[in-house]
Amino acid sequence: MVVSSHCCTETVFDYSWKQVVQAFWNRYPNPSSNHVLTEDTISREVRDGKLYSRRILSKTNHVPKWGERFYKNTPIKIIEDSILDPKNKTLRTFTRNIGMKKIMKVDEIVEYTEQKDGRTLAIRHAYISSQVFGFSRAIRAFGVERFKSNCLKTANGFNFVLCNMFPNHKHVTLTRSPTPAVLSITTKSNLEQQQQQHHHPTQSVSKTESFKNGVKQSYDFLKSQASKIAQMFSIKN
Numbered sequence: 001m002v003v004s005s006h007c008c009t010e011t012v013f014d015y016s017w018k019q020v021v022q023a024f025w026n027r028y029p030n031p032s033s034n035h036v037l038t039e040d041t042i043s044r045e046v047r048d049g050k051l052y053s054r055r056i057l058s059k060t061n062h063v064p065k066w067g068e069r070f071y072k073n074t075p076i077k078i079i080e081d082s083i084l085d086p087k088n089k090t091l092r093t094f095t096r097n098i099g100m101k102k103i104m105k106v107d108e109i110v111e112y113t114e115q116k117d118g119r120t121l122a123i124r125h126a127y128i129s130s131q132v133f134g135f136s137r138a139i140r141a142f143g144v145e146r147f148k149s150n151c152l153k154t155a156n157g158f159n160f161v162l163c164n165m166f167p168n169h170k171h172v173t174l175t176r177s178p179t180p181a182v183l184s185i186t187t188k189s190n191l192e193q194q195q196q197q198h199h200h201p202t203q204s205v206s207k208t209e210s211f212k213n214g215v216k217q218s219y220d221f222l223k224s225q226a227s228k229i230a231q232m233f234s235i236k237n
Contacts, residue, residue: 004105004129005140009151011122015162015169017089017114020122023161024091024112032157035059035150037075051084061146076100089114102131104143124151 013020028036038058045052057078082093091112097105107127115121128143130136162169 002129002131003136003140004127005144007126007128007144007147009124009148011124011151011155011158012115013120013122013155013158013162015120015166016118017091017112017120019162019166019169020112020120020158021084021091023158023165026165027158027161030157030160032153032160035061035153049085049087051082051086053080053082053084055080055082061150104139105129105131106143106147108147 015023027033028039036057036059039055040057041053041055043052043054057080058075059078060075077098078095079098080093080095082091084091093108093110095106095108095110105128108124109126110122110124112120112122126144126147128140128147130139130143132139
């Protein structure tokens with residue numbers, strides 16, 4: 001069984017959903033995206049009032065010394081599928097690497113939604129797995145830390161683009177950068193243990209267990225969403 005680590009972050013952008021969506025398609029290049037080498041749109045169509053897009057990106061990241069035995073610092077291709085729903089004001093993206101998947105596979109789901117105060121919330125989930133025997137846990141731990149670091153860079157780069165696209169936006173606060181907050185980091189195996197403990201007849205449900213059960217529900221929901229998003233795209237890789 002392939003075990004994956006789950007990491008979730010939240011970022012609030014001080015801009016409207018419409019502005020964030022406009023910036024999404026223009027977020028590269030920016031000072032925080034030196035690791036993004038290329039981006040190409042390979043398909044785009046409107047179905048049922050929603051915009052479906054598929055893009056392919058080329059990225060690179062510095063590899064630590066211990067990782068050089070598994071992976072050289074060469075560009076990795078990333079597939080990015082997205083669904084833009086202007087009626088419900090949601091933008092969902094589903095990305096995954098198509099190279100080096102046995103070493104480290106990263107499935108990422110991001111949803112951008114409008115908040116009541118007019119700002120935009122981005123919730124980002126990542127599922128990181130590795131099939132390298134004996135090093136899977138270390139590689140997944142590295143992947144989680146790299147994901148959190150990249151989330152901060154993504155937020156900073158996104159804000160840079162938003163600030164330049166909308167210089168007269170009245171809500172801009174240059175002294176504040178929305179830092180992603182890590183909500184949970186868990187694994188499939190841990191979730192199974194939590195589920196068994198939850199169903200034990202003599203076990204009382206504590207606040208900690210309730211939180212863990214909530215994490216499991218969130219994990220299952222996002223996994224089901226990932227499958228649905230993937231199925232909605234009829235174009236083969």
